[in-house]
Amino acid sequence: MKRLIAGLPMCALVYFALILSPLRAETVSKPAGPLSYDISKEVTFNATVSSVLAKPNRGMLMGSHLLLSTGTGSIDASLGSFGLQGKGAVSVVAGQQVQVIGVLKSLKNKPVFLTRIVRVNGESYAIRNQRGVVLSPEARERLSRKTAGGGL
Amino acid sequence: MAFLAGCGSSANPTPVYAYSVSGLEMSNPQGNGPYYYAIAGSVAIDNQGNVVGGEQDFNDGAGNTSPGDAGATPTPDTIQAASAALVLTNGQGTLTLTTNNPNVGVNGVETFGVQFVNQKHALIVQYDGTATSSGSLDLQTLPNQLNGSYAFAMNGMDPDYEPVAFGGVFTTGSNGSTFSGVYDENDGDNGISTGNLFPDGVAISAPDSYGRGYITGLGEGVPTSIVYYVVGAEVARLIDVDTTDAGLGSAFGQGSTTYSNGSVTSSIFALQSNSHGNLYAAAGQITSPAGGVYQSGIADEDEQGFVQGGVGISGTYSISNAVNESTYNGYGNLQISSEDEDFDIANLGVYMTDPSLNLSDPNNSTGGGGALLVDLDDGIPGAGILVPQTDTTAADFTGNYAFGAQEYWCDFCEFDVAGQGTMTAGAFSGSGLLSAPDGYVFGDGPTESTATLTGTPLADSNESTTGRYTLMTENETENPLILTVAQDPVDFDVVIYQASGTQLFWLNEDDYSIFLGPIQQQGSLATLP
Numbered sequence: 001m002k003r004l005i006a007g008l009p010m011c012a013l014v015y016f017a018l019i020l021s022p023l024r025a026e027t028v029s030k031p032a033g034p035l036s037y038d039i040s041k042e043v044t045f046n047a048t049v050s051s052v053l054a055k056p057n058r059g060m061l062m063g064s065h066l067l068l069s070t071g072t073g074s075i076d077a078s079l080g081s082f083g084l085q086g087k088g089a090v091s092v093v094a095g096q097q098v099q100v101i102g103v104l105k106s107l108k109n110k111p112v113f114l115t116r117i118v119r120v121n122g123e124s125y126a127i128r129n130q131r132g133v134v135l136s137p138e139a140r141e142r143l144s145r146k147t148a149g150g151g152l
Numbered sequence: 153m154a155f156l157a158g159c160g161s162s163a164n165p166t167p168v169y170a171y172s173v174s175g176l177e178m179s180n181p182q183g184n185g186p187y188y189y190a191i192a193g194s195v196a197i198d199n200q201g202n203v204v205g206g207e208q209d210f211n212d213g214a215g216n217t218s219p220g221d222a223g224a225t226p227t228p229d230t231i232q233a234a235s236a237a238l239v240l241t242n243g244q245g246t247l248t249l250t251t252n253n254p255n256v257g258v259n260g261v262e263t264f265g266v267q268f269v270n271q272k273h274a275l276i277v278q279y280d281g282t283a284t285s286s287g288s289l290d291l292q293t294l295p296n297q298l299n300g301s302y303a304f305a306m307n308g309m310d311p312d313y314e315p316v317a318f319g320g321v322f323t324t325g326s327n328g329s330t331f332s333g334v335y336d337e338n339d340g341d342n343g344i345s346t347g348n349l350f351p352d353g354v355a356i357s358a359p360d361s362y363g364r365g366y367i368t369g370l371g372e373g374v375p376t377s378i379v380y381y382v383v384g385a386e387v388a389r390l391i392d393v394d395t396t397d398a399g400l401g402s403a404f405g406q407g408s409t410t411y412s413n414g415s416v417t418s419s420i421f422a423l424q425s426n427s428h429g430n431l432y433a434a435a436g437q438i439t440s441p442a443g444g445v446y447q448s449g450i451a452d453e454d455e456q457g458f459v460q461g462g463v464g465i466s467g468t469y470s471i472s473n474a475v476n477e478s479t480y481n482g483y484g485n486l487q488i489s490s491e492d493e494d495f496d497i498a499n500l501g502v503y504m505t506d507p508s509l510n511l512s513d514p515n516n517s518t519g520g521g522g523a524l525l526v527d528l529d530d531g532i533p534g535a536g537i538l539v540p541q542t543d544t545t546a547a548d549f550t551g552n553y554a555f556g557a558q559e560y561w562c563d564f565c566e567f568d569v570a571g572q573g574t575m576t577a578g579a580f581s582g583s584g585l586l587s588a589p590d591g592y593v594f595g596d597g598p599t600e601s602t603a604t605l606t607g608t609p610l611a612d613s614n615e616s617t618t619g620r621y622t623l624m625t626e627n628e629t630e631n632p633l634i635l636t637v638a639q640d641p642v643d644f645d646v647v648i649y650q651a652s653g654t655q656l657f658w659l660n661e662d663d664y665s666i667f668l669g670p671i672q673q674q675g676s677l678a679t680l681p
Contacts, residue, residue, distance in 0.1 A: 001311050001375045001397040033496035035430075035455055037531055059663055062431060062457040062560075080456075081431065087184050107458055107494075129314065131531045133340035133430050137184040138214050139313040146312075 037103055037114060037132020044101045045070060047077075049094050054084050061112060063134070066092065068100070068113075077102070077113040083127050086137030088144070090118050090125045103132070166204050168196045168292045168362065170381045171264070172389040173278055174308070174400040175285025175558065176427045176566045177212050178589050179255075186565075187212040188309045188428035189283060190400035191256075192391035194292060194362035194381050195231055195249060201238035201681030203249065206231030207362050209379045209391050210256045213309050213398030218253055221393035226366045226377050229253040243268035243554075243677040244572060244585065246279060247289075257282050264289075265585030265600070267554050267570040270675030272515040275556040277568040277587045281599040284587040285427075286558040286568045286669070287400075290514050293384040294363050298356060299326045300386075301406040303482060303503035304335075305524035306378075307426045307535040308392055308399020314340035315429030316399070317533035318374055319526040320348075321406065321483045321503050328356025328367070334480045336501040336526055337373050338533040340429065346485075346501070346528065347475040348373065366393070375399065386506055387514040399426075401535065404514075404524065407506030411472050411482040413444045415504055416523075416538075420619065420651040421451075422659070423500075423525050423536025424558070424668045430532050431456055431560040433668035434497050435649050435659040436465060437541060437618050438486075444468055450618050451488070452647045455496055455532065457663035461647065462612075462620070464491040471504060484523070486538075501526040502538065511537045512655060512670050519655060541651045544619035546611050548653030550575050555582060555605075557669035559660065569603055569635075572674065579608045586637060607633040609648050619650035633660075 047068035054064050064084040066077040077100055083090050092098060099119040105112050116128045126143055128134050135143065170193070177189035193208025207228035211217045220227025232250045239245045247264045254260045257280050265279035272291035278284055305319030322333025331354035336346040351371040359365040363382035370378065375392035382388050386405025392398050409415065418440055424433040436451025449465040471484035482504030488497055503524045505511060510519025520540035527534040556570045566588075573582015586603040608631050609621035623633045623646040632643035644665065648658045653673065660667035 001316075001373070001392070001394050033498070033529065034458060034494040035496060035531070036529075056457065056664070060457070062664065062666075129341060131340060131343065133314055133531050136313060136428060138187060141184060142312050 034105065034107055035114070035132065037128065039130050041103050042101055042116065043104060044099060046097060046099050047075070049092055049096050049098055050074065051094055052084070052092060059108070061107070066098070066115070066118070068098070075111060075113050077115045079115055079118070079127050080134030082134055082136045083115070088125065088137055088140040090120070090127070091123070092118070092120050096120055102128070166196045166198050168194060168294060169289045170194050170292050170363065170383045170389055171276060171287065171289040172381070172391065172400055173264070173276060173285035173287030174426060175278065175283060175568060177216070177283040179282040184214065187214045187216070188398055188426055189216070189285070190308065190391050190398055191285070192379065192381050192389045192400065193228070193231065194364060197238050197681070199679070199681060201236055201240070203231060203234045203237040205233055206249065207364060208249070208251065209393050210253065211391060211393050211398045213392070213394065213396055214313065216255050217393060217395045221377070221379070222395055226379055226393050228364060228379070229256070238266070238681050240266065240268070240680055243674070243680060247276070265570055265587060267556070267572055267584065268677055268680055269513060269554040269672045270516075271677065271679055273513045275554055275570040275670070277556070277570045277585060279585055279587045279600050281589045284566050284568045284589050286556055286570070290383050292363055292382065294361070294382065295359065296363060296382045296385045297327055297359050298324050298365075298380065298382070298388060298403070300324070301481060302403040303406060303505050303524045304390065304401060304403040305503065305526050305535045306390055306392065306399045306401030307533070309397055309426070309428060310339050310341060311396045312341045315426055315533040316340060316397075317526045317535045319401070319501055319503050319524055319535065321480050322350060324356060327358045328354070331356065334475050334483055335374065336528060338526060338528050339373070340531065340533055342373075344528050344530060345373070349475060383514045386509060402524070404505040404509055404511060406482050406504060407508060409504075409507065411484070411504040413441075413469065413471050415471055416441045416469060418541045419522060419538045420541050420649045420657060421500075421525060421536060421538045422649070422657040422668055423497075423527055423534050425532060425534040427558070427560065427566050429534070431666055432496075432532055432534065433659055433666050435647065435657050435668065437620065437649055438465070438467075439617065441469060444470055450620055451490070451495065451497070452659055452661055453495055453497055454659070454661035454666040457666070458494075459661045459663065460492055460495045461661055463495045465489065465495070469502065471502065485528070496532065497527065497529060499528040501528050510655075511539060512672060539651045539655065541619055543652040544616050544650055545653065546615055549650055549656065550653070552674040553582070553671050554674050555584065555658070555669060555671045557658070557660070557667040559665060559667035561665045571603070571605065573605065579606075581606045601637045604636045605633060607631060607646070621648040621650070622646070623648070
């Protein structure tokens with residue numbers, strides 16, 4: 001599969017945008033859904049890990065979770081299906097300090113933090129991409145190859 | 153070749169079946185699994201259940217692609233002749249395929265659980281502990297080739313190993329002498345684009361004796377090489393055989409119909425992410441569409457355990473749209489407005505198919521066609537079907553049914569089941585073959601097992617309008633679907649949407665699990681091995 005735009009330098013993107021634009025009808029937009037990820041609403045905060053949940057409790061989103069304590073309360077940080085699985089999985093235990101980047105959502109009237117990046121012990125772990133799609137171990141590895149040297 | 157209809161003895165040709173599955177693979181040696189994977193193939197099976205021969209393509213897009221597909225001319229794995237490979241009891245059993253590719257199945261030997269719906273159509277699951285997946289097996293009519301106008305949709309993984317779905321319409325001349333069309337894409341990494349035109353230079357090879365050929369030169373954003381297996385003149389299975397991405401889908405003919413907004417009738421829709429994506433499934437109903445508007449409907453969605461059940465919907469749609477001032481027949485879209493702002497499905501690509509086709513059972517001329525769907529909502533690539541709803545009479549949901557379900561369970565694990573049962577006096581009871589190779593479903597239980605499924609679907613108070621039933625722990629009288637393996641019952645909250653008495657869909661919507669699958673009325677199984 002050849003990518004539509006990924007991996008091209010900016011000048012090439014502009015060029016292709018110009019020559020390809022007649023081929024495109026439109027780009028679809030939609031109202032923000034409950035699990036949609038709007039990167040412009042990302043926040044970053046520091047917290048202490050109170051629990052590491054490899055499997056969700058009833059009522060949580062599927063996948064693994066960190067329960068975080070902050071200065072203002074506790075928060076459920078969703079790590080998605082792959083956050084604690086496979087190569088590149090988050091390595092963290094209760095009591096550690098973490099920095100998380102993501103978007104805070106309200107699901108069933110409960111706050112849930114859709115985590116994109118976890119930083120702990122000087123390591124950064126990619127959990128989701130910039131569209132909020134959870135990254136599998138294979139996706140993480142391919143992402144790390146693409147961004148080698150550039151950081152997350 | 154003596155096995156093919158029209159090539160061997162015309163009085164007693166060996167039946168040839170196209171099969172395809174997708175799901176999660178456990179056996180990839182690269183170590184980052186489970187991976188998404190897909191298989192498409194063709195196998196000749198005589199009336200005693202002996203495999204005469206066949207070929208298939210396997211791809212996970214992560215280091216385990218049929219070796220021949222890596223070359224400039226995609227070449228399939230071969231399936232060897234084997235005695236007593238299809239073993240059935242009353243239409244249910246196993247199919248064992250011995251390939252020349254040691255990287256699939258158990259050292260090259262794949263076993264599928266098989267549940268026949270009728271003599272020409274079966275639901276299948278991989279059933280050998282190396283992978284789990286759902287798909288179908290359908291009698292092929294050969295020789296045949298892609299020739300005419302088709303709708304298509306595919307679901308899989310992109311080169312970043314993030315989920316992608318794409319679909320559209322194309323028109324081709326005999327053996328690809330001409331090719332043109334338009335497609336939409338929802339890429340988990342790059343986002344959504346619609347109205348993409350296929351470039352000049354698309355090449356379609358002629359099908360071989362198993363109905364297999366390949367398509368190349370499709371352009372940006374779609375696979376470099378797609379292999380097709382013809383089921384019949386108007387149906388083909390499609391598999392992405394690139395080594396860095398993977399996917400599976402179908403193409404269905406559009407016949408001679410000129411599609412308009414009037415072509416869409418009251419319908420059931422069902423769509424699902426792939427096994428490795430942002431996990432979700434949805435099903436629903438739209439009522440009495442006219443003039444590009446449907447005033448009412450109802451839908452259910454489970455996205456990563458976040459459930460929206462029985463949500464009222466309405467919306468708009470547009471069929472046969474123009475791109476660059478050229479109108480593409482049957483290339484459409486549908487928008488969903490929900491009474492619940494948390495319902496996440498809002499934009500679907502709609503690609504109309506011949507009304508003489510049954511999208512779930514390609515050799516069945518009833519079903520009324522419908523459309524292939526691609527979910528064009530950001531971050532949730534998925535694909536599915538829209539089928540006409542012709543009979544919501546509860547009394548017609550009775551008799552013998554085959555069923556299938558692709559279940560996303562907890563996280564990063566899957567089980568699949570195919571089976572059969574009876575709906576009698578409002579109660580369903582069935583048994584199926586369940587594949588759970590990661591062992592997560594029932595602890596350390598068996599990876600392949602027989603499961604029983606029982607339940608008493610409760611018709612909605614307005615079921616005669618919607619065709620919707622529930623099996624729920626939260627119903628006034630608890631009635632979840634009970635799935636039992638090795639005397640260990642698990643309950644599932646399930647909704648059923650009835651397109652007709654012969655075709656229904658069920659959707660599991662728990663916070664710990666999601667499944668979607670067909671329920672198809674069975675026909676005669678008399679002449680099966």
